[in-house]
Amino acid sequence: MGSTNYKFIGRDIPRRDAEIKTKGLLEFSSDIYVPGMLYGRIVYSPYPFADIEEIDTRDAESMGATVITPKDVPRKLFNIRLVSVEEVTFKDWNVLTMSPRYLGDPVAAVAAPSEYLAQKAAEAIKFKFKKIYRPVLDAFEAMSLDAPAIRERILKGEQEVTVSKNVGAELNFSEGDIDRAEKESDVVLERSFKTNRRYHFQLETKASLCVPEVDGRLSVYTTTQTIHNTRILIGQVFGIPLSRISVKRIPIGGSFGSSIQTNLVTLISVALCLKSGKPVKIVLTREEDMYDHADYEMHLKLRIGAKRTGELTFGEMHNIMDIGAHQVQAYPLLGTALGWFVSLYKWKNILYEGKAVYTTKTPSCAFRGYGAPQVSWAVESLMDELAEELKMDPLVLKLKNYVGLGDVFWGQGPTVRSIIRSDGVKELVERGKQLIGWDKRQPPSAKKGRFRNGIGFGRSFHTSGAGGPISGEVIDYSGATLKLNEDGSLDYITALQDHGGGTLEAHAKIIAEELGVPPHLINIVPADTSITVYDVNTHASRGTYVGGEAARRAAQMVKSKVFEAATRMLPKAVNPEAFKIRYDEALEQAVVYIEGMKDMKVTLAEIAKASWQRNWGTIAATVSYRATSAPPTFTVFFVEVEVDTYTGTVKPKRVVAGADLGTPINPKLAEGQLHGGFVMGWSMAYLEDTPYQRETGELMNRGMAVDYKIPTFEDAPSIEDFKVIFANTYEPTGPFGAKGLGEAALNPVAGAVANAIYNAIGVRFYTLPITPEKILESLSGGE
Amino acid sequence: MIIKFRLDGRDVSVEVEPNELLLNVLRDKLGVKAPKYSCGIGECGACTVLLDGEPVLSCLTLAVDANGREVTTASGIKGEEAEMLMKAFAEEGAVQCGFCTPGMFVMSYALLHEKKRPTEEEIREYLRGNLCRCTGYVNIVRGIEKVVEMGGKK
Numbered sequence: 001m002g003s004t005n006y007k008f009i010g011r012d013i014p015r016r017d018a019e020i021k022t023k024g025l026l027e028f029s030s031d032i033y034v035p036g037m038l039y040g041r042i043v044y045s046p047y048p049f050a051d052i053e054e055i056d057t058r059d060a061e062s063m064g065a066t067v068i069t070p071k072d073v074p075r076k077l078f079n080i081r082l083v084s085v086e087e088v089t090f091k092d093w094n095v096l097t098m099s100p101r102y103l104g105d106p107v108a109a110v111a112a113p114s115e116y117l118a119q120k121a122a123e124a125i126k127f128k129f130k131k132i133y134r135p136v137l138d139a140f141e142a143m144s145l146d147a148p149a150i151r152e153r154i155l156k157g158e159q160e161v162t163v164s165k166n167v168g169a170e171l172n173f174s175e176g177d178i179d180r181a182e183k184e185s186d187v188v189l190e191r192s193f194k195t196n197r198r199y200h201f202q203l204e205t206k207a208s209l210c211v212p213e214v215d216g217r218l219s220v221y222t223t224t225q226t227i228h229n230t231r232i233l234i235g236q237v238f239g240i241p242l243s244r245i246s247v248k249r250i251p252i253g254g255s256f257g258s259s260i261q262t263n264l265v266t267l268i269s270v271a272l273c274l275k276s277g278k279p280v281k282i283v284l285t286r287e288e289d290m291y292d293h294a295d296y297e298m299h300l301k302l303r304i305g306a307k308r309t310g311e312l313t314f315g316e317m318h319n320i321m322d323i324g325a326h327q328v329q330a331y332p333l334l335g336t337a338l339g340w341f342v343s344l345y346k347w348k349n350i351l352y353e354g355k356a357v358y359t360t361k362t363p364s365c366a367f368r369g370y371g372a373p374q375v376s377w378a379v380e381s382l383m384d385e386l387a388e389e390l391k392m393d394p395l396v397l398k399l400k401n402y403v404g405l406g407d408v409f410w411g412q413g414p415t416v417r418s419i420i421r422s423d424g425v426k427e428l429v430e431r432g433k434q435l436i437g438w439d440k441r442q443p444p445s446a447k448k449g450r451f452r453n454g455i456g457f458g459r460s461f462h463t464s465g466a467g468g469p470i471s472g473e474v475i476d477y478s479g480a481t482l483k484l485n486e487d488g489s490l491d492y493i494t495a496l497q498d499h500g501g502g503t504l505e506a507h508a509k510i511i512a513e514e515l516g517v518p519p520h521l522i523n524i525v526p527a528d529t530s531i532t533v534y535d536v537n538t539h540a541s542r543g544t545y546v547g548g549e550a551a552r553r554a555a556q557m558v559k560s561k562v563f564e565a566a567t568r569m570l571p572k573a574v575n576p577e578a579f580k581i582r583y584d585e586a587l588e589q590a591v592v593y594i595e596g597m598k599d600m601k602v603t604l605a606e607i608a609k610a611s612w613q614r615n616w617g618t619i620a621a622t623v624s625y626r627a628t629s630a631p632p633t634f635t636v637f638f639v640e641v642e643v644d645t646y647t648g649t650v651k652p653k654r655v656v657a658g659a660d661l662g663t664p665i666n667p668k669l670a671e672g673q674l675h676g677g678f679v680m681g682w683s684m685a686y687l688e689d690t691p692y693q694r695e696t697g698e699l700m701n702r703g704m705a706v707d708y709k710i711p712t713f714e715d716a717p718s719i720e721d722f723k724v725i726f727a728n729t730y731e732p733t734g735p736f737g738a739k740g741l742g743e744a745a746l747n748p749v750a751g752a753v754a755n756a757i758y759n760a761i762g763v764r765f766y767t768l769p770i771t772p773e774k775i776l777e778s779l780s781g782g783e
Numbered sequence: 784m785i786i787k788f789r790l791d792g793r794d795v796s797v798e799v800e801p802n803e804l805l806l807n808v809l810r811d812k813l814g815v816k817a818p819k820y821s822c823g824i825g826e827c828g829a830c831t832v833l834l835d836g837e838p839v840l841s842c843l844t845l846a847v848d849a850n851g852r853e854v855t856t857a858s859g860i861k862g863e864e865a866e867m868l869m870k871a872f873a874e875e876g877a878v879q880c881g882f883c884t885p886g887m888f889v890m891s892y893a894l895l896h897e898k899k900r901p902t903e904e905e906i907r908e909y910l911r912g913n914l915c916r917c918t919g920y921v922n923i924v925r926g927i928e929k930v931v932e933m934g935g936k937k
Contacts, residue, residue: 018873021881022888024817024857031816115811203821203829203882203916253819253882254916286822500880500917668876668922675919676879705822713907716920719928 007583008512009736012668013519015505017251029250030207030283032221037209038066038111040272040282041122042265044291045100045107048325048697049133049150049360052098055108056126065112065121066276070096073271074237077155081261081328081365082229083466083537088473090169090327091155095237095267101150101325102360103698104291106264111272111280135697139299139322139357142166150325150358168327169356171334173414176349181314185305187389193378196689196768197297197322200367201710204253205289208266209281210273218273219528220247222266225259225497226537231529233262234270248528255499256680257366258293260539261328265292287703294690295367296333297322298374302382304347310392312401315347317375319354326363330356332473333371335413340375343411343632344460345383345401360697362690366539368677369462372411372747373684376460380751381764384456394457394755395429395438402459409632411463412540415472418629422739424660424727425459428636431725432457432656436638444762452643453653454760458752459636464731464740465542467627476540476626478547479533482511482554483620484562486612488589488605489521492554495532496547501742502669503543507551509665510735514555515562516583516590517604533624541633541740544665548735550625557621565607565616566592570600629733633744634660637678637752643760645779648772650757652682654721662731662739671724673745678722679711681749686769687711786850790815791859799846806830806841808849809856817857817885821914828913831886832856838893857885860892867930868892877926879917887913891927900931 020026045052057067073095080093096106108125112118136142136150143165151163182188208222218240224230227247235242252259265282272280284292299320305313319337323330334354342350367373387394403409405423410416433439441455466476481493492511498504504524512519525531535547563576573579573594581604584591590604611619640654657674664670687709691700701707716722730737750768758764763778787796790813797812809815809832818841821829830842833855868891871877878884887910894901894909901909906927907920915923 012874014870014873015876015878017881018878019869021878021884022857022869022872023860024819024885024888026881027816028819028882030820031810033811033814115807201914201916203827203880203914204819205821252880253821254880256916283820286824500882502879669879672876672879672918672922675921676917677919679919680916704824705826706824710914710916711920712911712914713920713924714911716907718903719921719924722921 006513006736008509008519009663009665010667012666015502026251028204028253029209029221029223030204032209034211034279037279037281038113038276039115039118040109040111040269040280041118042106042268042282042288043108043110043122043125044104045127047100047132048103048135050100051130052107052127053130054128057108059124060110060121063117063121063124065110065118066272067108067110068096068271068275069108070094070098072275078237079327080233080264082232083260083329083475084332085473085475087157088331089157090331092151092326095264095271102362104288104362105325106268109268109272111276135360137359137361137692137694137697139320139359142357142359150360166358167355168323168358169331169334171354173338173352174350178314178316178349178351181349182305185313186308187386188303188305189382189386189389190303191382191766193300193302194767195298195374196684198295198367198684198688199290199690199708200256200258200293201708202254202256202258205284205286206259206263206265206292207283208263208269209279210269211279212273212277217244217246218270220245220266220270221250223252223259223263225255225539227495227497227529228534229537230262230266234267237267238270238274246528246530249495249497249526252497252499256368257370257539260366260537286705290699290703290708291362293365294324294362296364296371300375300378302378304382304386306386306390308390310390310397310400312345312347314349315341315345316351317341321356322359323356324359324361324363327356328363328365332413337371337375339411339413340372341379343403343409344376344379346403361692368680369743369747372460372462372743373681373750376458376747377750377754377768380458380748381754384755384758385764395433398459399426399429411461411632412466412474412630416466416468416474416630418468418631420632421733422631422662422729422731423634424729425634425636427727428658428660428725432636432638432658435656435723436640436654438638441759444759447760450644450646452645452760453640454643454756454758455638455640456752456754456756456759457638458748458755460744460747461632461634462541462740462744462747463630463632464545464734465627465630466540467546467630469628475536476542476546477624478535478550479624480550480554481533481620481622482558483618484558484608486608488603488608489523490517491523491525492551493525493527493532494547494551495527495529495535496543497538499538501673502666503538503547506544506665507548510548510552511555513736514552515559516581518583518588533622541743543740544738545734545740546625546627548738549627550623552735553625554621554623557623558619561619562592562604562607565611565619566602569602569607569610573600627733631731631733631739633739633741635744635748637748639752639756641753641756641760643757643775645761648775650686652717655717656723656725658725658727659741659744660727660729661741662729662734663737664726665738670741673741674724675722677745678749679716681746682753683711684768685750685753689769786847788849788851789853791856801847803846804842805844805846805849808846809841815856815858819882819885828890829883829886831889831913833889833893838890857888860889864895865892867933871926871929875926875929876922877918883913883915887915887923895930899934903928
């Protein structure tokens with residue numbers, strides 16, 4: 001819609017940081033070195049579930065190391081993630097603990113002039129244990145009566161709450177009348193699904209450098225998706241005014257949700273810095289990083305009903321989540337998992353029970369999609385089964401029942417509701433169907449021989465942010481500052497982090513479009529918390545939709561001030577509203593003009609210079625922006641796989657990825673999101689998990705990257721066989737019609753892959769990943 | 784002990800322990816941060832550098848092995864082909880977070896030196912030891928193919 005009229009939006013302009021990234025000149029947190037810096041190492045308990053009596057630090061200290069133990073850090077519990085409002089924030093964290101509850105729970109830390117010495121000092125720390133318990137590695141075992149209490153008391157906001165049967169949080173919901181709906185149903189299906197506990201495997205391990213400035217302020221360079229929440233948490237934990245802390249926005253080497261929270265490594269570097277009075281840098285090893293975070297493992301029991309006509313009658317979901325040893329965002333995810341479920345299809349009557357259960361495993365945190373990949377896999381599998389039961393084409397069944405245009409949408413949970421205003425699902429299904437050759441698809445019974453191909457379809461969505469017309473349980477707003485420099489170029493200042501998807505590049509193009517200034521004249525200023533207004537987080541696929549709209553509004557404010565200045569420069573003009581601004585191809589810069597009047601024209605650079613030379617002052621604007629909705633970006637995937645029935649191995653042969661992201665700001669980068677989303681989803685469906693050793697509570701792979709396989713170049717489909725399509729939609733609430741994409745690009749994939757495997761071999765799997773072993777077992781009469 | 788080698792076109796001399804890894808010496812002692820620490824055990828390729836023109840994993844290479852030789856990191860790769868590759872990476876969207884990119888760049892450059900016209904399959908095979916979690920590899924392959932195609936026209 002109108003995108004052809006844009007000068008910059010929707011055109012592929014190579015990103016400005018590509019070259020310095022390629023040459024390895026862009027500095028990530030771990031690349032920053034300062035003089036006199038100490039290297040920090042973290043010390044962990046050798047047991048995942050124990051109570052420590054005493055920590056002996058004498059040997060480490062005699063080596064000259066700075067050592068901190070739980071007595072050196074504040075004792076009050078907190079939550080490392082600050083996105084939820086206080087009253088619903090569950091707090092069970094300390095910086096260091098005497099009661100380790102997973103193998104990566106930090107109990108002490110050291111800092112020394114070399115990494116070698118720091119490591120030696122860390123190894124010299126000794127523990128005396130009060131009690132050692134058997135690890136609790138299963139959510140259902142954890143809820144049993146005889147399981148030891150992993151946590152007894154935690155805080156909910158400022159209120160102390162008692163944990164019973166290791167259930168850290170609960171959320172139940174119902175709407176309509178399930179019993180009546182079940183009686184009216186012609187078909188009822190019930191299945192139990194278990195998802196894998198994936199590790200993010202962001203290429204950069206988490207790192208932090210805390211520097212004490214000469215005036216006593218702290219500067220923090222660290223891996224994070226939110227510099228402001230990181231600063232607030234440091235302030236809260238250590239009792240330091242926020243004006244004394246500056247958290248820098250440093251490029252992040254992939255994250256996928258793993259740094260929505262403030263990382264413990266950040267807080268530990270601050271504690272070591274405060275104690276030693278010196279800069280302290282800690283870079284996690286891959287092994288430590290793998291013990292630091294993982295996805296939420298969900299046990300989903302679904303019951304759904306339908307009439308013969310394909311009309312859905314009810315949907316019921318029981319969600320037991322194994323959250324590991326701490327709560328990061330377990331409670332909000334109970335709401336969001338429900339949100340994904342109810343926003344996929346119109347169940348009409350809904351029942352939901354959710355429990356977040358502690359185990360002595362690595363704490364779960366958000367992982368790209370925030371539960372939607374899990375819920376979508378289960379729902380898309382079950383809808384396929386339902387279609388078969390009803391003898392319907394799954395595409396027809398899904399299109400008949402999906403939540404779309406004009407419907408109430410609350411993907412981010414019951415308190416974040418808005419109306420859907422753009423929806424390209426039908427278009428994407430129609431086009432995708434042609435491209436993959438859906439109508440030629442054969443049933444599993446028609447497949448013979450060693451290699452069997454199958455085509456599967458999956459659809460889902462993700463929200464663009466977590467905003468809404470009322471203030472719910474989630475904090476969601478962004479900010480932007482834009483100033484016109486004295487030569488007509490612009491400085492754009494935002495706290496919003498770019499994960500690498502090109503979000504800030506999109507912001508620059510949005511500003512460029514609004515003001516007619518070419519993107520290369522817009523400086524994306526290296527920023528920190530002191531010079532930016534608050535931004536909650538780059539998560540929930542909100543970067544372009546919310547952050548980009550904040551940037552656009554700042555540009556609009558600058559524009560109206562520019563028009564006022566133009567009336568001063570061209571005194572014949574009466575009102576500023578008469579002016580327009582556009583990019584002038586011939587002049588290669590922005591011009592301000594009145595339509596149809598040749599002499600009423602001045603360049604933006606001339607206005608900027610006049611504002612300076614004539615003492616009119618700087619033209620600048622700062623915006624703090626909250627979106628009134630969180631619209632869904634719909635995605636569909638058609639996937640063709642080839643199953644080798646001799647080895648159980650599966651290959652992705654062809655992929656059609658369709659996205660309704662409104663106006664694509666950077667089409668090539670948007671395509672890249674879908675490529676990356678597919679490969680990550682493929683990996684979820686087929687490869688990844690972090691199983692634990694029953695006796696010791698260790699990860700089976702002990703954190704070794706060689707034993708955590710993710711796809712390589714050779715596991716992805718060829719360029720020829722990977723098609724990306726965008727729906728022709730326009731989101732009226734987004735900047736130039738745009739919505740977010742990062743997570744939607746992944747959410748339907750595992751469902752589509754599972755359905756394709758079924759179509760190839762006629763077997764459904766209810767546990768992820770669907771490994772070659774499971775496939776072989778099923779073909780020989782197993783599962 | 785002191786070792787001497789050529790690093791990105793300059794002569795360096797540095798004191799190292801016999802068990803010290805090239806990756807750590809480059810980063811901590813010589814201030815060259817293009818090679819990244821990611822897995823530490825030769826699984827991901829983020830630390831790839833050229834040793835006398837051959838790609839090696841600097842996290843598995845002892846610093847003493849570099850003595851008297853030539854080490855080239857992503858920051859030191861120069862020439863027309865490197866420029867073309869860099870431009871193609873940018874234009875094709877091969878760069879996202881950028882953490883794996885220096886290793887990808889070194890490896891792609893080495894590939895184009897070994898084979899003038901690699902097929903997509905050969906590109907994928909050559910680069911299979913370099914992991915990327917962002918791109919799904921598609922646009923990286925596109926970037927390399929673009930240079931291959933341009934090379935054909937020259």
